[in-house]
Amino acid sequence: xxxxxxxxxxxxxxxxxxxxxxxxxxxxxxxxxxxxxxxxxxxxxxxxxxxxxxxxxxxxxxxxxxxxxxxxxxxxxxxxxxxxxxxxxxxxxxxxxxxxxxxxxxxxxxxxxxxxxxxxxxxxxxxxxxxxxxxxxxxxxxxxxxxxxxxxxxxxxxxxxxxxxxxxxxxxxxxxxxxxxxxxxxxxxxxxxxxxxxxxxxxxxxxxxxxxxxxxxxxxxxxxxxxxxxxxxxxxxxxxxxxxxxxxxxxxxxxxxxxxxxxxxxxxxxxxxxxxxxxxxxxxxxxxxxxxxxxxxxxxxxxxxxxxxxxxxxxxxxxx
Amino acid sequence: xxxxxxxxxxxxxxxxxxxxxxxxxxxxxxxxxxxxxxxxxxxxxxxxxxxxxxxxxxxxxxxxxxxxxxxxxxxxxxxxxxxxxxxxxxxxxxxxxxxxxxxxxxxxxxxxxxxxxxxxxxxxxxxxxxxxxxxxxxxxxxxxxxxxxxxxxxxxxxxxxxxxxxxxxxxxxxxxxxxxxxxxxxxxxxxxxxxxxxxxxxxxxxxxxxxxxxxxxxxxxxxxxxxxxxxxxxxxxxxxxxxxxxxxxxxxxxxxxxxxxxxxxxxxxxxxxxxxxxxxxxxxxxxxxxxxxxxxxxxxxxxxxxxxxxxxxxxxxxxxxxxxxxxxxxxxxxxxxxxxxxxxxxxxxxxxxxxxxxxxxxxxxxxxxxxxxxxxxxxxxxxxxxxxxxxxxxxxxxxxxxxxxxxxxxxxxxxxxxxxxxxxxxxxxxxxxxxxxxxxxxxxxxxxxxxxxxxxxxxxxxxxxxxxxxxxxxxxxxxxxxxxxxxxxxxxxxxxxxxxxxxxxxxxxxxxxxxxxxxxxxxxxxxxxxxxxxxxxxxxxxxxxxxxxxxxxxxxxxxxxxxxxxxxxxxxxxxxxxxxxxxxxxxxxxxxxxxxxxxxxxxxxxxxxxxxxxxxxxxxxxxxxxxxxxxxxxxxxxxxxxxxxx
Numbered sequence: 029x030x031x032x033x034x035x036x037x038x039x040x041x042x043x044x045x046x047x048x049x050x051x052x053x054x055x056x057x058x059x060x061x062x063x064x065x066x067x068x069x070x071x072x073x074x075x076x077x078x079x080x081x082x083x084x085x086x087x088x089x090x091x092x093x094x095x096x097x098x099x100x101x102x103x104x105x106x107x108x109x110x111x112x113x114x115x116x117x118x119x120x121x122x123x124x125x126x127x128x129x130x131x132x133x134x135x136x137x138x139x140x141x142x143x144x145x146x147x148x149x150x151x152x153x154x155x156x157x158x159x160x161x162x163x164x165x166x167x168x169x170x171x172x173x174x175x176x177x178x179x180x181x182x183x184x185x186x187x188x189x190x191x192x193x194x195x196x197x198x199x200x201x202x203x204x205x206x207x208x209x210x211x212x213x214x215x216x217x218x219x220x221x222x223x224x225x226x227x228x229x230x231x232x233x234x235x236x237x238x239x240x241x242x243x244x245x246x247x248x249x250x251x252x253x254x255x256x257x258x259x260x261x262x263x264x265x266x267x268x269x270x271x272x273x274x275x276x277x278x279x280x281x282x283x284x285x286x287x288x289x290x291x292x293x294x295x296x297x298x299x300x301x302x303x304x305x306x307x308x309x310x311x312x313x314x315x316x317x318x319x320x321x322x323x324x325x326x327x328x329x330x331x332x333x334x335x336x337x338x339x340x341x342x343x344x345x346x347x348x
Numbered sequence: 349x350x351x352x353x354x355x356x357x358x359x360x361x362x363x364x365x366x367x368x369x370x371x372x373x374x375x376x377x378x379x380x381x382x383x384x385x386x387x388x389x390x391x392x393x394x395x396x397x398x399x400x401x402x403x404x405x406x407x408x409x410x411x412x413x414x415x416x417x418x419x420x421x422x423x424x425x426x427x428x429x430x431x432x433x434x435x436x437x438x439x440x441x442x443x444x445x446x447x448x449x450x451x452x453x454x455x456x457x458x459x460x461x462x463x464x465x466x467x468x469x470x471x472x473x474x475x476x477x478x479x480x481x482x483x484x485x486x487x488x489x490x491x492x493x494x495x496x497x498x499x500x501x502x503x504x505x506x507x508x509x510x511x512x513x514x515x516x517x518x519x520x521x522x523x524x525x526x527x528x529x530x531x532x533x534x535x536x537x538x539x540x541x542x543x544x545x546x547x548x549x550x551x552x553x554x555x556x557x558x559x560x561x562x563x564x565x566x567x568x569x570x571x572x573x574x575x576x577x578x579x580x581x582x583x584x585x586x587x588x589x590x591x592x593x594x595x596x597x598x599x600x601x602x603x604x605x606x607x608x609x610x611x612x613x614x615x616x617x618x619x620x621x622x623x624x625x626x627x628x629x630x631x632x633x634x635x636x637x638x639x640x641x642x643x644x645x646x647x648x649x650x651x652x653x654x655x656x657x658x659x660x661x662x663x664x665x666x667x668x669x670x671x672x673x674x675x676x677x678x679x680x681x682x683x684x685x686x687x688x689x690x691x692x693x694x695x696x697x698x699x700x701x702x703x704x705x706x707x708x709x710x711x712x713x714x715x716x717x718x719x720x721x722x723x724x725x726x727x728x729x730x731x732x733x734x735x736x737x738x739x740x741x742x743x744x745x746x747x748x749x750x751x752x753x754x755x756x757x758x759x760x761x762x763x764x765x766x767x768x769x770x771x772x773x774x775x776x777x778x779x780x781x782x783x784x785x786x787x788x789x790x791x792x793x794x795x796x797x798x799x800x801x802x803x804x805x806x807x808x809x810x811x812x813x814x815x816x817x818x819x820x821x822x823x824x825x826x827x828x829x830x831x832x833x834x835x836x837x838x839x840x841x842x843x844x845x846x847x848x849x850x851x852x853x854x855x856x857x858x859x860x861x862x863x864x865x866x867x868x869x870x871x872x873x874x875x876x877x878x879x880x881x882x883x884x885x886x887x888x889x890x891x892x893x894x895x896x897x898x899x900x901x902x903x904x905x906x907x908x909x910x911x912x913x914x915x916x917x918x919x920x921x922x923x924x925x926x927x928x929x930x931x932x933x934x935x936x937x938x939x940x941x942x943x944x945x946x947x948x949x950x951x952x953x954x955x956x957x958x959x960x961x962x963x964x965x966x967x968x969x970x971x972x973x974x975x976x977x978x979x980x981x982x983x984x985x986x987x988x989x990x991x992x993x994x
Contacts, residue, residue: 178468178469342438
C-alpha cells in the first residue's frame with residue numbers, strides 16, 4: 029500500500045507546495061539577546077543552532093540582535109527587529125524578555141529567562157495558559173541561589189564570607205534568596221557586577237583565602253566573561269559556584285543548574301509551533317526537568333579542599 | 349415497454365456481465381468481509397498488545413522508581429547516621445532524575461530530612477507530618493502512590509511514599525516529576541503516526557507526546573474512549589476521535605497499582621491499512637473481473653448473435669423474395685441446425701413457387717385454349733347464324749325470282765313452239781311466198797331460235813340456282829329416320845364417282861374406305877345427308893382434278909368412326925388444298941372458287957346448314973394448301989333437339 033499511497037501523495041504534495049509557498053512568505057524569526065550574540069555565547073549557540081538546523085538562515089529568515097547589557101541599546105535593536113516584521117521573537121535573558129513583552133504587543137515572544145516569574149511579572153496569566161503573546165522557558169526558581177550557597181559551604185565549610193556575582197538587570201529575587209540563606213548560615217556577603225572587570229578582584233583582594241567563597245547568580249551573556257572571572261577566582265584562590273554545570277572549567281569549582289542543551293532545545297520547538305500557527309497564549313510555559321552538577325577537581329585540589337562524598341555522589345560530571 | 353430497446357447482443361452482454369459481476373461482487377464482498385474481520389481483529393490485537401506494552405513500560409518506569417526508593421527503606425536505615433541517610437538520598441536523586449524532592453519522616457511522623465533539586469537541604473526540621481496522607485498511606489500500605497497534582501497548575505507531580513522495614517517504621521517520601529514519563533511515552537512507537545498517552549484515574553492527562561497538553565492540565569475524561577475506560581465498560585479497543593479530531597483506533601490498558609490508564613491511539617487509516625489493502629485488492633480484482641467479463645460477454649454475445657443476425661438478414665432477403673438466399677452460419681450448434689432448417693424451408697418454398705409457376709402456366713395455357721375454343725365456337729355460331737339468315741334470304745329471293753323466271757322459261761318455250769309453227773306455216777305457204785322474203789324470215793327465225801335457246805339455257809340455269817336457293821328453305825320437309833350410315837356413305841360415293849365419270853370419262857382416282865363396322869344405325873335425315881356427302885365428294889374430285897404433277901395419284905379416303913355419343917365421317921383428298929383466305933369463307937353462300945357457271949357457291953353453304961342446323965352436328969375443315977383437305981362431319985347419335993329439327 030505504501031508505494032501506492034506515496035505515488036498518490038507525491039503529485040498532490042507537488043501541487044499543494046507552490047500554493048502554500050504563494051500563500052505564505054518564508055517565516056521570519058527575530059532573536060534578541062540581552063547582552064551578546066557572539067559565537068561564544070551559550071544560549072545563542074544552542075538556540076540559534078537549533079533554529080538553523082530547522083532551515084532558518086541567518087540574515088534571511090533569522091535576524092540576531094544583542095542589547096550589550098544596555099537598556100538603550102536593547103530598546104534600539106528591539107525596534108530594529110520589529111521593523112523586520114518577524115513572525116516570532118525569541119528573547120533571551122530577563123531584560124530582553126521584559127523589553128519585548130512590554131514593547132511589542134501581539135508579536136509572539138518566546139522568552140528564555142532564568143530569573144523572572146512570568147506570572148508575577150505580568151507576562152502570563154498562568155504557567156499552563158500564558159494567555160498573552162509571551163511564552164517560553166522560565167526557570168523561575170530563586171531558591172536555587174540558596175542551593176548554590178549550600179553547595180559552596182559543603183565544599184568549603186570554612187567559608188565565612190560570600191561574594192555574590194549578580195547582574196542587576198536580572199531582578200532581585202535570586203539575590204534576596206541568596207542573602208537570606210547567607211544570613212541563615214551566618215555569613216557575611218558582598219555583591220559584585222559580573223560585567224565590571226574590576227569589581228570581583230577588588231572584592232576578593234581584601235579577603236582571607238579559605239574563608240571566602242563566590243556564588244555567581246544567573247547572568248545572561250556572561251559566557252564571554254567566564255575566563256576573566258575564572259582568572260580572578262584562581263588568583264584569589266577562592267572556591268566558586270556557578271549556575272550552570274557547563275561553566276565549570278574556567279575557574280569555578282562547581283556548577284549546578286539546568287541541563288542547558290536539553291532545556292534550550294525546547295525554545296526552538298516552541299518557535300516551530302508558533303510558526304505552525306499555534307497561539308502563543310495557549311502554549312504552556314516550560315520549566316526545566318533536568319539539572320546537572322559538575323565539579324572541577326583540579327580547582328578543589330589546587331585549593332587544597334577535600335571534596336566530600338556527598339558532593340561526588342551528586343556530580344554528573346567530574347573534571348580531573 | 350417504453351424503455352430503451354436493447355439489442356440481443358447488448359442484453360446478452362449485460363446478462364453475462366451482471367452474472368459475472370454479481371458472482372465477483374458476492375465473492376469479493378465475502379472475502380472482503382472476512383479480510384476486514386481478520387485485519388480488524390489483527391489490528392485490534394496489535395493495538396491491544398501495544399497498549400499492554402505501553403502500560404508495561406510506564407509501569408516499568410514506576411516500578412524502577414519504587415525499586416530505587418526501596419534502597420532507602422532497609423530495616424537498618426533507621427539506625428544509620430544522618431550523614432549516611434543524606435548520602436543515600438543524594439545517590440537516589442542522582443539515580444532517579446524524575447524525583448525532585450525526597451523526604452525522610454521518622455516513625456513518629458516527624459520530618460528528619462528533606463532533599464530537593466531546587467531547594468537547599470533541610471535536616472531535622474522536625475515538622476510534624478504524622479497526619480500527612482503520604483505518611484499515613486505508606487504506614488498503612490507500605491507503598492503508597494498519591495494522586496497526581498499539577499504544580500503551579502502545570503507540571504504533573506506524584507508523591508510516592510514508602511514505609512521502611514521494621515517496627516514503628518519511618519517513611520521515605522519522593523515527589524516524582526511525571527514530565528519524565530514523556531521520555532517513556534515518546535519512545536513508544538505506535539505504527540507510523542500513532543501515539544500513546546497516559547491519564548490518571550480521573551482522566552487527567554499525565555503524559556502525552558505533546559508536552560503542552562500535559563502542562564495545560566488537560567482533562568480528557570470527556571473523550572468517549574477515556575470515559576468508557578474509566579468506567580471499565582466496553583471494549584478495550586475501539587474507534588474514536590483523537591484529540592485532534594481524527595478518527596483513531598484507540599486501545600487502552602490499565603496500570604492497576606496507580607489506577608492510571610495508558611492509551612494507544614493510531615489513526616484508523618493507518619491501523620486499517622491492511623484492510624484497505626485487501627479491499628483495494630478485491631476491488632481491483634473485481635474491476636479486472638468485470639472488464640474481463642465485459643470482454644468475454646461482448647465476444648460471446650457477438651459469437652452468439654452473429655449467426656442470429658445472419659439468420660435475420662437471410663430471412664429478410666427471403667422475405668423480400670430472394671428465394672435463392674441460403675444462410676451459412678458456420679456452426680454446428682442449435683443455430684446451425686436452425687440455419688439448416690431455414691435453408692431447407694427456403695429451398696422448399698422456391699421449389700413450390702416454381703411448381704406453382706408451371707401450374708399457372710398450364711392453367712393459363714388451358715384457359716387460353718378454352719378461350720380460343722370459345723372464340724371459335726362463337727365465330728361458328730356467328731357464321732352459322734349468318735349463313736342461316738343468308739340461306740333464308742336466298743330462299744326468299746329465290747321464291748320471288750322463281751315466278752318471273754317461270755314466266756321467262758315458259759314463254760321462251762312457247763316462243764320456240766311459235767317459231768316452229770311459223771316455220772311450218774311458211775312451209776305450207778311454200779312458193780306463195782317470195783323466196784327472198786322467205787329467206788329473210790327464215791334468217792330472222794333462225795336468230796330468234798338461237799336467242800330463245802340461250803334464254804332457255806340460261807333460264808334453266810337460273811332455275812337451277814333458284815332451286816338450290818330454295819333448298820335452304822326446304823328443311824324439315826324430309827323425315828329423320830334410322831339409317832345404316834356406312835351404306836349411305838357407300839351409295840353416295842358410288843353415285844358421285846359415276847356422276848363424275850359420266851362427265852369426265854378419263855377421270856381416275858383411288859378410293860379408299862375405312863368404315864367402322866360397329867357404326868350401325870344412326871338417326872339422320874338420309875336425303876339431306878346424301879346431298880352433303882355428294883357435295884363433299886364432288887368437291888374432292890374437283891380438287892384432285894385441278895392438281896397436276898408427275899406421278900400424282902389422286903386419292904380419296906372416306907372414314908367412318910364410332911364415338912361415344914357421336915359418329916364421325918371424314919372425307920380426305922390429296923388435292924390442291926384450300927388457301928387460308930378461302931378457307932374462312934367456304935361456308936358462305938355464293939362463295940365459289942370454280943369458274944363462273946360451273947358452281948353455284950351454294951354447295952358447302954347448304955351442307956353446313958344441313959349438318960349443323962338440321963342434325964345438330966359439326967362440319968369442320970382441315971387443310972394443307974397443295975397437299976390435302978379433310979372435311980369432318982360429326983353427328984350426334986341421340987335424338988336431335990326439337991328446336992333444331994323444326
